[in-house]
Amino acid sequence: MTKMKLPSKLYVAIVLLFLYLPIFMLIVLSFNSANSTSVMQGFSIKWYIELFRDEATLTALYNTLLLAVTSSITATAIGTLASVGIFKMKKGVVKSSIMSVTNIPMMNPEIVTGVSMMLLFVFIGSFLGINGVLGFWTLFIAHVTFCIPYVILNVMPKLRQTDAHLAEAAQDLGCTPAKAFIKVVLPSILPGVIAGLIMSFTLSLDDFIISYFVSGPKFQTLPIRIFSMTKKRVTPDMYALSAIMFVVILVLLILVNVFQKNDEDKKGGARR
Numbered sequence: 055m056t057k058m059k060l061p062s063k064l065y066v067a068i069v070l071l072f073l074y075l076p077i078f079m080l081i082v083l084s085f086n087s088a089n090s091t092s093v094m095q096g097f098s099i100k101w102y103i104e105l106f107r108d109e110a111t112l113t114a115l116y117n118t119l120l121l122a123v124t125s126s127i128t129a130t131a132i133g134t135l136a137s138v139g140i141f142k143m144k145k146g147v148v149k150s151s152i153m154s155v156t157n158i159p160m161m162n163p164e165i166v167t168g169v170s171m172m173l174l175f176v177f178i179g180s181f182l183g184i185n186g187v188l189g190f191w192t193l194f195i196a197h198v199t200f201c202i203p204y205v206i207l208n209v210m211p212k213l214r215q216t217d218a219h220l221a222e223a224a225q226d227l228g229c230t231p232a233k234a235f236i237k238v239v240l241p242s243i244l245p246g247v248i249a250g251l252i253m254s255f256t257l258s259l260d261d262f263i264i265s266y267f268v269s270g271p272k273f274q275t276l277p278i279r280i281f282s283m284t285k286k287r288v289t290p291d292m293y294a295l296s297a298i299m300f301v302v303i304l305v306l307l308i309l310v311n312v313f314q315k316n317d318e319d320k321k322g323g324a325r326r
Contacts, residue, residue: 077300084293105291114279115295118259121190121275125197126254132198133205133254134247138235140206141213159200160207168267171196175268188270196268197258204257205250212246213239245313252310256303 087096105111136156143149159167172188175195179187216239224234240247262277269278276299280292 080293081297081300084290084297086290086293089290101290101294104289105294108291111276111279111291111295114274114276117190117273118276121193121197122255122258125194125201125258126251128194129198129201129254130205130247130251133202133250134209134243136202137206137209137213137243138239141210156203156206158203160203164200164261164263165267167200168196168264171199171264172267186270186272188268190273192268192270193265193273193275196264197261200261200264201254201257204253205247208250208253209243209246212243216242248313249310252306256306260299260303 083090083094084101085097085099086094087098087100140149140152140156143152171192175187175192179185220238220242221231221234224238225231229237260277261275262281265275266278266281269275274282276295280295283289283292
């Protein structure tokens with residue numbers, strides 16, 4: 055058993071090193087004092103200062119945050135209501151078919167989703183006689199579309215854990231169905247809703263492939279901005295930007311895990 059443990063630990067260490075060493079190097083080089091993207095010549099925060107002086111990058115950052123916030127909130131609202139509706143359906147072909155269709159955006163290759171949505175938006179634009187249809191709203195629709203399944207994936211398990219008679223008891227005490235859902239069901243599934251919201255925000259924040267196909271020249275997101283800069287020489291301020299994005303996403307994922315762990319601990323304590 056001891057001989058098996060050492061190779062296993064070594065294997066995990068190599069995998070983690072392979073995954074996170076490039077990110078670590080990127081963060082280190084973002085503090086480079088020289089205009090080099092490969093050789094560390096001193097410590098400085100000048101590239102972070104240069105980053106916040108770049109108006110085009112800041113505009114792309116604002117667009118990305120605006121898109122991520124609006125699309126994640128919308129996807130969470132739609133996904134939560136859809137989860138409740140699917141959960142209340144009787145088991146059968148219809149319910150299983152709806153769940154299968156819901157999972158398609160997660161299983162479908164992003165390039166297929168991006169190209170198909172671009173063709174759909176261009177067709178609708180030409181049908182309605184609208185020029186330059188690609189922009190914020192096409193990005194918004196696309197991001198909501200691929201975020202909804204992840205919200206359902208987080209909310210459905212919480213609905214299964216919730217006592218089905220709680221809403222009925224609230225209605226017996228005088229609540230309307232909507233009020234019973236808001237006061238009784240929603241608080242019990244709230245951890246799943248928040249997890250779906252944060253996951254949707256994270257997915258929208260760093261999406262590139264789908265955004266690349268459905269975006270227009272007037273609305274550019276941060277991943278597309280970074281990609282356009284890679285066609286030339288990448289400057290260290292892009293390292294600083296990537297480091298900030300990595301830290302933000304890492305913090306969000308840690309918050310999701312902590313929130314879910316606290317919820318599980320509370321439920322475990324209540325059962326005892």
